[in-house]
Amino acid sequence: MSKMVRWFGIAVPVVALALGGWALAEEPKKPEAKPEAKKEEPKKDVKPAAAAKDIVDTAVEAKFTTLADLLKAAGLVETLKGEGPFTVFAPTDEAFAKLPKALLDDLKKPENKQKLADILTYHVVKGKVPAAEVLKMDGKTTKTLNAKAEIRFTVKDGKVMLNDKATVTKTDVAASNGVIHVIDTVIMPPGEKKEEPKKEEPKPAPKEEKKP
Numbered sequence: 619m620s621k622m623v624r625w626f627g628i629a630v631p632v633v634a635l636a637l638g639g640w641a642l643a644e645e646p647k648k649p650e651a652k653p654e655a656k657k658e659e660p661k662k663d664v665k666p667a668a669a670a671k672d673i674v675d676t677a678v679e680a681k682f683t684t685l686a687d688l689l690k691a692a693g694l695v696e697t698l699k700g701e702g703p704f705t706v707f708a709p710t711d712e713a714f715a716k717l718p719k720a721l722l723d724d725l726k727k728p729e730n731k732q733k734l735a736d737i738l739t740y741h742v743v744k745g746k747v748p749a750a751e752v753l754k755m756d757g758k759t760t761k762t763l764n765a766k767a768e769i770r771f772t773v774k775d776g777k778v779m780l781n782d783k784a785t786v787t788k789t790d791v792a793a794s795n796g797v798i799h800v801i802d803t804v805i806m807p808p809g810e811k812k813e814e815p816k817k818e819e820p821k822p823a824p825k826e827e828k829k830p
Contacts, residue, residue, distance in 0.1 A: 702795035749789035
């Protein structure tokens, strides 16, 4: 009897463990939760930086009023809106104000269009020449869009002068088709003077012939 009790005491836990294991084995596995897909934020349209304006529009925006007006009168707007690149030594309004008013008015006349164009193109160099390069041109000359004349550079104490008359006061004003350097004086091509145009003397009235 005692052996039976002992056997029963051992058998029951073994059977219970077996049944428990079977139950665990038969328990259906829960599906593993899939990780949530990360929501991609919509890409923002990155707009490219606006290109700098061309030489003419930059001059207008920078308040080079007289220069802009004279470029129109000389028919050079389309030229300086072209592909270029160009380097413009741009006189300020104050620089043009140093010229006699009568001379400026005379240059704006249609019959003097070529003369005005010659003066303005004398301030333009073909190619993009930044200030760092200009500083290396001490004592050198360079061709301008005015095919008849060259300008000469002088560098002293870090200041650049053109033809020993105009001083560069501001550099590297960026444009889409070149660069602008600001000068304080209008430079004239060789042979061109800043004097007021000579006024035509009135012709004397024809003398009336006395009839006999």
